[in-house]
Amino acid sequence: MNKIIEKRSLSENVCLIKFEARDISKNALPGQFVILRVGENGERIPFTISEYDRVNGTISIIYQVVGASTKKLDQLKVNDYILDVVGPLGRPTNIKGAKKAIVVGGGVGCAISYPVAKEMHDSGIDVTSIIGFRTKDLIILEKEIESISNHFYVTTDDGSKGIKGFVTNVVEDLLKKDKYDLVICIGPLLMMKFVSLVTKKYNTKTIVSMNSIMIDGTGMCGSCRVTVGGQTKFACKDGPDFDGHQVDFDEVIQRNSIYKTQEKEGYKKTCNLFKGIK
Numbered sequence: 003m004n005k006i007i008e009k010r011s012l013s014e015n016v017c018l019i020k021f022e023a024r025d026i027s028k029n030a031l032p033g034q035f036v037i038l039r040v041g042e043n044g045e046r047i048p049f050t051i052s053e054y055d056r057v058n059g060t061i062s063i064i065y066q067v068v069g070a071s072t073k074k075l076d077q078l079k080v081n082d083y084i085l086d087v088v089g090p091l092g093r094p095t096n097i098k099g100a101k102k103a104i105v106v107g108g109g110v111g112c113a114i115s116y117p118v119a120k121e122m123h124d125s126g127i128d129v130t131s132i133i134g135f136r137t138k139d140l141i142i143l144e145k146e147i148e149s150i151s152n153h154f155y156v157t158t159d160d161g162s163k164g165i166k167g168f169v170t171n172v173v174e175d176l177l178k179k180d181k182y183d184l185v186i187c188i189g190p191l192l193m194m195k196f197v198s199l200v201t202k203k204y205n206t207k208t209i210v211s212m213n214s215i216m217i218d219g220t221g222m223c224g225s226c227r228v229t230v231g232g233q234t235k236f237a238c239k240d241g242p243d244f245d246g247h248q249v250d251f252d253e254v255i256q257r258n259s260i261y262k263t264q265e266k267e268g269y270k271k272t273c274n275l276f277k278g279i280k
Contacts, residue, residue, distance in 0.1 A: 003083040004038075007060060012142040015067040016110060017076060018052065024059030026051075026089045032117040033211065033243055036061070036089030037219045040074045044085065046217055047071050048238070050114040051090060064113035064142070091219045092242050095209065097121065100184040102128040104176060105151075106169050106197055108189020109135060112143045114211055115188045116150075123150040130182075131155070132172050134193065138163035170196050177204040184209065187246060191255050198246030208246035212237040212254065228254050 008020035026036060035050045049063040067076050078084065095118045097103070103122055107115030112133050123129050131151035135141050136159045148154045155172050156164030165172060170193075173185065177200070187197040188211040201208040217223045221239035228235055229250035235241065 003085065004087050006078055006080055006082050006084065008062075009078070009080050012064065013140050016064065016140075016142055017067075018062055018064050018113075019075070019078070020053075020060050020062040021084055021087075022059060023061045023087055023089075026087065027054045027056050027059050027061050030054040030061060030090040031094035032121040033095030033114070034090035034092045035219075035238075035242065036063070036087050037091065038063075038075075038087040039085045040071065040078070041085050044074065045071050046219070047075070048091075048219065050211070050213075050242075052113045052117060054117075064110060066110045088219065092238060093240070095121070095186065095211075095243050097125065097127065097184070100127050102130075102180075102182050103184040103186065104130045104132065104173060104182050106132045106134070106173065106185065106187040106189065106193075107143075107147070108133070108169060108187075108193040109140065110142070111189030111193075111211070111213075112147065115186065116143050116147050118186055118188070119147060120150045123152075128152050130176065132157065132169050134158070134169035134189070136160065168196075169193065170200050173197055174200050177201065177206060182206055185246075186210075191251055191258065194246060194249075195251035195255075198249070198251070202247050209243050210246040210249060211242045212244055212249070213242070 004021045004023055006021045011017050030051050035048050037046045037048050051061050052064045053062040065072050067073055105115050105119040119129050119131050129151050130153040131147050132155045134157040138158055157169050185201045185206050185208045187194050194210040198208050212228055217225045219238045221236040226237035228237055230244050231248040
């Protein structure tokens with residue numbers, strides 16, 4: 003049982019939860035994730051570790067309410083308990099050798115890009131951070147990411163804050179003007195695909211974090227398989243980080259769309275249950 007000690011809203015349908023997980027916090031590194039269950043009959047849900055506090059024995063996750071399980075998670079309050087949490091899982095982000103890097107976060111992907119950018123900044127790497135959202139009301143972790151960045155950019159699709167347009171425009175402008183050792187991109191699959199296409203033109207090493215469907219977190223079930231360089235990999239065991247120039251994004255995008263209908267139906271049923279409707 004893991005006690006929730008903090009919960010706060012970051013934007014519409016996006017929240018941060020901090021909870022006790024002493025053993026996980028001792029060993030967690032940027033880029034790794036946990037799998038949790040809200041209750042006895044709950045499904046296993048993967049969340050990247052957004053922050054870890056080794057002194058106080060806590061970790062934080064950021065989630066967006068999109069389906070039945072995240073709706074149930076959202077009903078929990080401070081001092082409630084999460085049934086069980088397993089982790090840290092996956093391979094930590096490899097930043098060795100980088101001296102000058104770009105970190106791109108899109109939407110809720112900023113929850114993953116933040117600890118990576120912070121680790122790089124604390125290691126003395128020159129970090130340029132770019133965060134992208136549809137509109138200003140959806141922006142999360144702006145101050146946190148800016149505080150650990152040497153250079154910082156915000157983009158919004160509608161131009162309501164920062165630069166109007168997409169993160170790809172900023173990435174290309176930067177690569178035209180200067181040389182970077184590494185680009186790390188975390189966010190929606192389409193965003194990661196097109197950032198990778200841009201960086202490939204400039205022969206810049208690019209790491210993407212694959213937020214695929216995971217179930218067991220050990221590679222046994224195969225639900226998170228992804229083709230990388232023509233070979234089958236498993237995001238939970240071999241990743242979640244992969245070479246963005248080698249990932250078959252079209253295949254992953256097609257696979258991830260399979261469960262959209264069930265996700266919506268599950269969310270609707272759960273909402274009705276909480277309203278007392280059978």
